[in-house]
Amino acid sequence: MNILKVSNLRVWDELTGQVIVPNSSFHIKQGNCLSIVGESGSGKSMTCRAIMRLNRGSIRQSGDILFRDVNLAELSDKKIRSLRGKHLCMIMQHGMRAFDPSCVIGVHIRETLAQHYGLNRSESEARMIIAMESVRLKDPAQIMNKYPHQLSGGMLQRIMIALAIVLKPDLIIADEPTTALDAISQYEVVEQLLELRSRMGCAIILVSHDLRIVQKLADEVLVMKAGVIVERGTAQDIFSNARHEYTKYLVSSKLALNKHFHKVMGGTGIVDR
Amino acid sequence: MGAYIIKRAIISVSLLAIISFVTYGLNFLSPLEPAQLVLQAQGVPNITVELIAETKASLGMDQPFLVQYFDWLTSCLQLNFGNSYVSGKPVWSLLGPALLHTLQLTLVSVAGIILLSIGFGVICALREGDLLDKSVRGVLFVLASMPAYLLATLMIWYFSVQLDLLPTSGMTSYRSYLLPALVITLNYAGIYFRIIRSSMLSQLNEDYVLYGRACGLPERTITLHILRNSLQVAVSVFCMAIPTILGSTVVVENIFAWPGLGTLTVNSILGRDFPIIQAYVLVLAAAFVLFNMLSDLLGAALNPKLRKEL
Numbered sequence: 001m002n003i004l005k006v007s008n009l010r011v012w013d014e015l016t017g018q019v020i021v022p023n024s025s026f027h028i029k030q031g032n033c034l035s036i037v038g039e040s041g042s043g044k045s046m047t048c049r050a051i052m053r054l055n056r057g058s059i060r061q062s063g064d065i066l067f068r069d070v071n072l073a074e075l076s077d078k079k080i081r082s083l084r085g086k087h088l089c090m091i092m093q094h095g096m097r098a099f100d101p102s103c104v105i106g107v108h109i110r111e112t113l114a115q116h117y118g119l120n121r122s123e124s125e126a127r128m129i130i131a132m133e134s135v136r137l138k139d140p141a142q143i144m145n146k147y148p149h150q151l152s153g154g155m156l157q158r159i160m161i162a163l164a165i166v167l168k169p170d171l172i173i174a175d176e177p178t179t180a181l182d183a184i185s186q187y188e189v190v191e192q193l194l195e196l197r198s199r200m201g202c203a204i205i206l207v208s209h210d211l212r213i214v215q216k217l218a219d220e221v222l223v224m225k226a227g228v229i230v231e232r233g234t235a236q237d238i239f240s241n242a243r244h245e246y247t248k249y250l251v252s253s254k255l256a257l258n259k260h261f262h263k264v265m266g267g268t269g270i271v272d273r
Numbered sequence: 274m275g276a277y278i279i280k281r282a283i284i285s286v287s288l289l290a291i292i293s294f295v296t297y298g299l300n301f302l303s304p305l306e307p308a309q310l311v312l313q314a315q316g317v318p319n320i321t322v323e324l325i326a327e328t329k330a331s332l333g334m335d336q337p338f339l340v341q342y343f344d345w346l347t348s349c350l351q352l353n354f355g356n357s358y359v360s361g362k363p364v365w366s367l368l369g370p371a372l373l374h375t376l377q378l379t380l381v382s383v384a385g386i387i388l389l390s391i392g393f394g395v396i397c398a399l400r401e402g403d404l405l406d407k408s409v410r411g412v413l414f415v416l417a418s419m420p421a422y423l424l425a426t427l428m429i430w431y432f433s434v435q436l437d438l439l440p441t442s443g444m445t446s447y448r449s450y451l452l453p454a455l456v457i458t459l460n461y462a463g464i465y466f467r468i469i470r471s472s473m474l475s476q477l478n479e480d481y482v483l484y485g486r487a488c489g490l491p492e493r494t495i496t497l498h499i500l501r502n503s504l505q506v507a508v509s510v511f512c513m514a515i516p517t518i519l520g521s522t523v524v525v526e527n528i529f530a531w532p533g534l535g536t537l538t539v540n541s542i543l544g545r546d547f548p549i550i551q552a553y554v555l556v557l558a559a560a561f562v563l564f565n566m567l568s569d570l571l572g573a574a575l576n577p578k579l580r581k582e583l
Binding site for chain 1 (some may be wrong): 478480481483484485486487488489490491494499501502505552575576577578
């Protein structure tokens with residue numbers, strides 16, 4: 001069963017008239033991981049934000065976004081807000097910037113859980129502590145009293161994953177969740193995402209230009225270039241049998257990079273383990 | 274935090290010492306003989322050399338400069354700024370009430386400025402580019418660029434003469450505050466609301482706003498987060514507005530016959546009443562130093578990153 005079906009999605013900038021995504025259609029099955037790959041500026045993030053209708057300002061969109069047979073494109077602002085977070089969750093690229101810098105982390109968590117579940121302070125903290133422990137964050141109660149700048153990017157990323165665990169969404173959109181992290185944190189976040197998926201059975205849209213992570217997580221892959229989906233298929237197909245020139249280029253550059261990594265490190269890369 | 278306050282206090286005190294020295298020294302650079310001024314102000318018809326020497330001795334002006342400075346400084350610290358050359362009254366008995374009156378007017382105006390700037394700043398930032406934003410910006414721009422005397426005259430003409438609602442001048446009841454405070458507020462709010470608006474706009478594109486929305490937080494909650502971060506810039510500006518207005522109410526005070534600092538200092542400058550001018554400069558400098566320190570402390574309280582460095 002498809003949990004999300006996007007058809008004829010078009011995203012453009014009203015101010016400049018520039019079309020960012022001309023016409024995209026794709027779908028994702030319940031419990032699957034769909035990965036969108038492509039270089040920076042290929043419209044991956046814009047596509048993701050369009051699904052949740054989060055593009056602001058002069059960015060406009062058209063097309064149908066069927067989420068569990070509800071067309072998100074036609075919902076009122078209030079309705080879509082009640083779905084965001086609770087049913088559609090986002091994990092941001094920069095953990096450091098994802099939380100209000102002048103509030104402790106706990107404020108965002110409490111506000112979000114109060115909004116969707118009407119939890120009070122102690123209830124939401126109790127649930128969050130369990131979730132944070134499950135993503136192997138030590139001292140969760142203390143972490144919630146810390147400001148974003150006092151924590152590392154990897155920790156903040158895992159806090160977002162923990163919040164997603166508490167919110168139990170049907171679909172998680174992870175927009176380059178590992179790009180801003182060092183290799184060890186990357187590995188940990190990927191492990192957590194894998195676990196999240198197996199535990200909650202939710203679907204994941206993973207945006208990345210890191211093919212090692214895509215290979216590890218994705219069931220299906222979309223390759224985007226300049227807003228257009230140039231190739232799609234199962235992860236296996238894409239990596240072993242790329243048809244489009246651009247995909248071949250992406251895969252070969254990944255192989256070349258890995259070869260170099262093996263040469264330098266003299267062993268297996270961390271994510272390849 | 275405690276250590277930071279002490280450090281700031283030490284810097285502030287030494288800064289004030291330098292300012293007091295310069296202020297006192299400036300009088301000695303003046304080509305006029307203070308003793309002669311005193312006698313002139315007292316209306317002595319025939320000023321002789323002996324009389325000047327006598328006055329100098331009685332005022333302690335025959336002492337070396339540094340001795341005079343330290344005498345003046347120690348008495349200043351006890352709020353004794355000497356006597357006015359013109360009226361002979363103690364300076365503090367003239368300056369104290371005037372300072373209080375201007376401070377009252379300033380605080381009322383600053384409260385108005387803060388309310389208006391935050392209110393309009395938030396509304397304009399949230400509705401950036403639409404008609405409301407443009408018209409508020411336009412109207413406030415006109416009001417801010419209008420000279421205070423013109424705005425004040427128009428206000429008096431409309432509210433006091435045409436509608437007969439508010440007193441034209443003086444300081445009789447709380448209603449006397451409305452017009453002068455409104456003129457000052459409108460003059461400054463047009464500038465300060467832009468600071469709120471532009472810092473709100475720069476925050477709108479931050480990732481935490483997107484993540485807040487992605488988590489389904491209501492717009493009101495998100496706006497409060499944005500405002501909190503925008504205020505970090507504005508707080509220092511608002512704090513510095515208090516001493517700035519304190520020192521620049523001359524025009525408004527003269528128009529509304531407000532018995533405040535502006536009126537007093539203009540008269541003192543025209544009458545070359547040095548003790549009052551010295552005291553005024555010192556008090557205003559102290560106000561600037563004090564509010565500067567306050568704005569740093571408030572900024573630190575709002576910004577956890579700064580707090581860590583304290």
